[in-house]
Amino acid sequence: MTIGKKIKFVRKLRKMTQQELGVAVGLEEKGAANRIAQYECDYRVPQKDMLIEMAKAMDINPLNFVSEVPGSAEDIMLTFFWLDEDNRGAINLFSLISSNKKEKATTKAVAQYDDNDDYWPDEPPVGMWFNYGLVDEFMREWMFRKQDLKNKEITENEYLEWKLNWPDTCDDCGKFNVNFNKNTNKGDSQC
Structure with a gap:
């Protein structure tokens, strides 16, 4: 799965619009939705620091987007x-x-x-x-x-x-308490 598809997958799971995600990571409101759409369509690839901010904004482990040690x-x-x-x-x-x-x-x-x-x-x-x-x-x-x-x-x-949220959820096979984001999903650009 490409990085763009991962971003889109998680954003939709979190019920965030492209605009909401863009603003949450510090993009200017005017072009936020367009920039996120470009990332999701793999037209542009976000820099490492942007990927980390996206992961934080969507409440997931940044390792989903950025591998610190390939092959670990x-x-x-x-x-x-x-x-x-x-x-x-x-x-x-x-x-x-x-x-x-x-x-x-x-x-x-x-x-x-x-x-x-x-x-x-x-x-x-x-x-x-x-x-x-x-x-x-x-x-x-x-x-x-x-x-x-x-x-x-x-x-x-x-x-x-x-x-x-793994490996933070790795707990020797116990249960993990889920924290769901309750935003609404509206107004996305299409790839």
């Missing part, structure tokens, strides 16, 4: 989160169970699945395991959040808020 555990997770928003069914998480075998593993690594699931492709997908402790911990918590969503223990909005 946080960068990896936020990339996955945005892929998940682009296509909610594309990433499926599951726990692996140790076989407790003492001999070397074979090259035929497999994971079993329940074929009663809603979707399973013709060719089995490839699984991925991280030998990166912090990412593995983050992925485990994400798996629990996705299960909470599927089981209707949290709402779509709570799930999305958890991702947008």
